[in-house]
Amino acid sequence: MSKQKAPSIRQHMAWFHTWFGLFIGFLLFAVFWMGTLTVFDKEFDRWMHPESRSVAGECCTLSPQQLETVLLKARELAPESDNIRLRLPTERTPMTLIRIVKPDRTLKAYFMDPDTGKVVSNEHTLGGSGFFFPFHYKFNIAWNNVGYFLLGIAGLAMMALLISGIVIHRKLLAEFFVFRPKKHTVRSLLDLxxxxSVVALPFHFIITFTGLLIFFSIYFPWATLTAFDGDKAASQKAMSGFINMPPSGFTEDPGQQIAALKTVPTLVQAREAAWTQALGETARADSINIRNLSDSNATLEIRRVFPERSITMSTHADTVLLHTGELLHAHQPKPIKSFTHWINGLHFIQFDHTALRVLYVVGGLLGCFMIHTGFLFWLESRRIQHHKKKLPGFTVVQALTVGGTVGMMIATAAYLVANQLLPNQLPNRATTETWVFYGVWVLTIIWAFVNAVRFKRLENQAAAHRSSQWFQPTVVFTALCALAWLLNQINTGGMFAAALDQGDMNSLAIDMGLLLMVAMGTYTACKIVTPNEAFECA
Structure with missing residues (x-):
């Protein structure tokens, strides 16, 4: 009796790739989809907040007089607040953003035109940076860092899936040139x-690896604290330049506080001059934080988080005693931390490079496409077998695939439509927008389950029954993208006219992206209903 041959390493990897990809793929799709949108999060902010365009000043610096005007306006908006944060204008966001932390710890945000003193509230929408961005890295789950750890699990799984995929496909380079659209559906889906996977493999590997490194201190907090004998304050100072001065107990009167605010432009200029001399090129601050303004130990943080032409983030972070002007700490990252700042910049891509940003979007969309076609391949290769054995798994996976991939895209488009339809005067408007997203997503998943069960007995019959699972959601997504684009034209006076008149190329990019989604959705819907079997579920 011959011995049964032991499974090869490739067979083990194939099993792992299939089943781990199936169970973690829905989480990975959410990360890739929201990460792709986050590449243009600041552009989404402006598109979703048309009023902010009216306070956009000249890009991209503030004169000392303008900075003083902004600070005094911030003080006027919340005289009882001790904490003021400013985000200074950049190419992507040519507006000055004022954030004021009130005594009850609530945060108020305003856009301001330093030339006219006009202020616009930034509270009626979370935009892209307030919703897409945190969803990408923590699924908008803040409780006990659960969202961060879910991301860590997804990231580790993605790394393992990439490696197992390389092992499975021995002819990796050949996959780059192979696509057989006229073959059977299963073969075509596998080719896609x-x-x-192969086209964007370096991008997928780098973006996943850097994403895991960014949150290393959250996953392993003891690793950094051990080096500083458990002293969290010393760790924060060494790692990020953050200094938390304890209150002195001596209160400065309002006149002294105003006088201190008026010295900020001079202090900022001094630090920028020091940076410029050290680097041999012009260096400007893009973030200013004032803490404990009414206390004698008030501090002024002057940061250069996103250099214009450098990948590295957080290159400078200097802290000054506000009322005396004494320099407390000029932060210079050590080599290892400098490397992590470079890793952060490579992942977040906040520097000014539009062409590279577009490539990141292409890589992110390819990641979404890779995950989605993986689900479709699993479904099509098991459809007949599961139907014969009457296994429930196929129906569940099909419903989750529709709701977890196309459903999330539909919810995103609905979020943009809600932004255009909801009146600005609506209480808790930003929260309502997010509830529209989650509500539509849940409804899509419910519809997917109902539809999957409805056609369960027809799996081996007409292809139209199978394609309906994809055709209807695709049409809904396409229609919502078209509606979001149309509503923006109505609300802002036209895409090209308004953009050219206000010099607002950033918002124009979102309009063009929506039109691209409409074109892709229309093409996909047409291919779904084509009689060509190779594309009936593509």
Whole structure:
């Protein structure tokens, strides 16, 4: 009796790749989809907040007089607040953003035109940076860092799936040139899955690896604290330049506080001059934080978080005693921390490079396509077998695939439509927008389950029953993207006219992206209903 041959390493990897990809793929799709949107999060902010365009000043610096005007306006908006944060204008966000932390710890945000003193509240929408961005890295779950750890699990799984995929496909380079659209559906889907994987493989590997490194201190907090004998304050000072001065107990009167605010432009200029001399090129601050303004130990943080032409983030972070002007700490990251800042910049891509940003979007969309076609391949390769054995798993996976991939895209488009439809005077408007997203997403998942069960007995019959699972959601997504684009034209006076008149190329990019989604959705819907079997579920 011959011995049964032991499974090879490739077979083990294939099993792992299939089942771990199936169970973690829905989480990975959410990360890739929201990460792709986050590449243009600041552009979404402006598109979703048309009023902010009216306070956009000349890009991209503030004169000392303008900075003083902004600070005094911030003090006027919340005289009882001791904490003021400013985000200074950049190419992508040519507006000055004022954030004021009130005594009850609530945060108020305003955009301001330093030339006219006009102020616009930034509270009626979370935009892209307030919703897409945190969803990307913590799924908007703040409780006990659960969101961060879910992301960590997804990231580790993605790394393992990439490695197992390389092991499975021995002819990796050949996959780059192979796509057989006229073959059977299963073969075509596998080709699409392999092609989208190989084309963007370096991007997928780098973006996943850097994403895991960014939150290393959250996953392993003891690793950094051990080096400083458990002293959290010393760790924060060494790692990020953050200094938390304890209150002195001596209160400065309002006149002294105003006088201190008027010295801020001079202090900022001094630090920028020091940076410029050290670097041999012009260096400007893009973030200013004032803490404990009414206390004698008030501090002024002057940061250069996003250099214009450098990948590295957080290159400078200097802290000054506000009322005396004494320099407390000029932060110079050590080599290891400098490397992590470079890693952060590579992942967040906040520097000014539009062409590279577009490539990040392409890589992110290829990641979404890779995950989605992986689900489709699993479904199509098991459809007949599961139907014969009457297994419930196929129906569940199909419903989750529709709701977890296309459903999330539909919810995103609904979020943009809600932004255009809801009146600015609506209480808790930003929260309502997010509830529209979650509500539509849940409804899509419910519809997917109902539809999957409805056609369960028809799996082996007409392809139209199978394509309906994809055709209807695709049409809904396409229609919502078109509606979001149309509503923005109505609300802002036209895409090209308004953008050219206000010099607002950033918002124009979102309009063009919506039109691209409409074109892709229309093409996909047409291919779904085509009689060509190779595309009936593509």
């Amino acid at each position: 899955h392999n092609l989208s």
